[in-house]
Amino acid sequence: MASSALRDELDCSICLITYTDPVMLRCGHNFCRVCIDRVLDTQDQSGLYSCPECREEFQERPELQKNITLHKVAERLQEEVIGIFCTYCIHSPVPAVKSCLHCEASLCDKHLRTHNKSPDHVLTDPSTLPENRKYFIHKELLKYYCTKEAVCICVSCRLAGEHRGHQMEMMDEASEKKKKKKLRNLLQKLITKREKTEERVRSLEERRRKTQEKSSGEAERVTALFIDMRRRLDDLEKKVLSEISRQEKEESLSLSALIHQLEIKKDELSRKMRHIEELCNMTDPLTVLQEPDTGDLCDPEEGGGDEDTGGHDKAHDVDDLDMTVISDTFRTLCDIISGIRIYGxxxxxxxxxxxxxxxxxxxxxxxxxxxxxxxxxxxxxxxxxxxxxxxxxxxxxxxxxxxxxxxxxxxxxxxxxxxxxxxxxxxxxxxxxxxxxxxxxxxxxxxxxxxxxxxxxxxxxxxxxxxxxxxxxxxxxxxxxxxxxxxxxxxxxxxxxxxxxxxxxxxxxxxxxxxxxxxxxxxxxxxxxxxxxxxx
The missing domain is CATH 2.60.120.920 (SPRY domain)
Structure with a gap:
């Protein structure tokens, strides 16, 4: 079995327990992978990394190299501690059911009978090695518990001056008291906390369910809102386009009628102009003088130079197109868009x-x-x-x-x-x-x-x-x-x-x-x- 000193060398200097997945830094020191990762994570903010053991600094986060040999040794030690076999069953190892502190041996059922008959042979579960039950100075078994110092001691410790006069209890009795007073109370508190945690989990799950239901309902409501908006926008578009088309047709008919009237007037004016030109080109003075007064060639209502404005009031300019319905529509559209934000x-x-x-x-x-x-x-x-x-x-x-x-x-x-x-x-x-x-x-x-x-x-x-x-x-x-x-x-x-x-x-x-x-x-x-x- 591994000695106590050897097992100490297999303890991580960060967590103080046996290595788990040991890795090595460039400086040669070993740590549990999880432990050194946590240390390096805390050093990320400063940007300067150092070994927790020797304080050697690294400019970049050091790479972790797996120590295969140390990994195997740590695994063997764990197997040795967890799987303790009977000391006397050498040729056919059988897991031990008890350890005899007096003999410092692990025993199976067969070899346990003799040790049960002697009160000096203190038996315990084999999960702890017998040598760990000894005080390392006096090399004696730990039998008593000093309530004042809260430590386990051997017979020599009890007789020595350091613990003289202190209240002592047998380790089994002290262990039972600790189980009843502290551990069971702690267990009850942990049970209560777990129940509260479970209740909290149920509450959060219920809250998540309600959130999902609310989100689903909101999604349906928003979908319906946008469907209604699209319908209203389509109606507005049809209304505006219809009004623009109606005004365009009305204005076009009015302008067409006015253009037709002006075309007729233009033809009449052209005829009169040709007649006047013929008179101007005549050389016979009698014919010119016998021609009726040329002022009669113009319509009385056209006198006074109003030719440019005649009939203009019968039709609107293009700039007079009624844009009120379009403006009202845009205001309605703005109200619809504004409604999205305040309904959401x-x-x-x-x-x-x-x-x-x-x-x-x-x-x-x-x-x-x-x-x-x-x-x-x-x-x-x-x-x-x-x-x-x-x-x-x-x-x-x-x-x-x-x-x-x-x-x-x-x-x-x-x-x-x-x-x-x-x-x-x-x-x-x-x-x-x-x-x-x-x-x-x-x-x-x-x-x-x-x-x-x-x-x-x-x-x-x-x-x-x-x-x-x-x-x-x-x-x-x-x-x-x-x-x-x-x-x-x-x-x-x-x-x-x-x-x-x-x-x-x-x-x-x-x-x-x-x-x-x-x-x-x-x-x-x-x-x-x-x-x-x-x-x-």
């Missing part, structure tokens, strides 16, 4: 922050609806609460990504909806949403001439669109610096897009007067469905 995302869950609500705003229990009221709510005056104008901000803030949210607005009253920075003024006259550089909004209501307006930093722009719906969508692309407003009609209609560079987090913001506004969708809204208020 999940709605943000917006909840109103009561701590910012002005005292003339009533906030619903589900934090989704803001309604103007004459009854003051007597909320405490704080730095974050709006004091002058009936408006409120959202709890959630946005610092990145693309998001959208929908609102439904009452038909009565005035309203503003948009987004603002948390640094917006909460007290002054310019704390209106849109009346400062910290907010952007869409404005409308019963006294807005049935039109929408957008406001930022007190700059108000009236939009050409007339009010046709009371539901709107607000889309934020924080990274692109875009805040867009859409009217949720059929098809969805783009109203306006602010473009800027956002420098702070953004909150949703509402302002209502003599009316109400409700945020659509969101988990909280579904949980508190019974708390929703109906808008007037």
């Amino acid at each position: 995302e999940d709605p943000a869950d917006i909840l109103l922050d009561v701590n910012t609500a002005q005292n003339n705003l009533l906030i619903s229990d589900d934090l989704k609806t803001a309604t103007w009221t004459e009854i003051t709510q007597n909320r405490p005056e704080t730095a974050e609460r709006f004091q002058k104008h009936p408006q409120v901000m959202s709890r959630r803030r946005f610092t990145s990504g693309r998001h959208y949210w929908d609102v439904e607005i009452s038909r009565s009253g005035l309203w503003r909806v948009g987004m603002c920075y948390p640094s917006i003024d909460r007290r002054g006259h310019h704390s209106y949403i849109g009346d400062n550089s910290e907010s952007w909004c869409l404005y409308g209501g019963r006294v807005s001439n049935n039109h929408y307006s957008v406001i930022h930093d007190m700059r108000k722009t009236q939009l050409p669109h007339q009010v046709s719906s009371n539901r709107f969508r607000i889309c934020l692309d924080y990274g692109a610096g875009q805040l867009s407003f859409y009217e949720l009609c059929d098809p969805i209609r783009h109203l306006h897009t602010f473009t800027t560079t956002f420098t702070e987090p953004l909150h949703a913001a509402l302002w209502v007067y003599h009316g109400g506004m409700k945020i659509m969708g969101g988990t909280a809204s579904r949980r508190n469905h019974h708390n929703r208020r109906n808008l007037p």
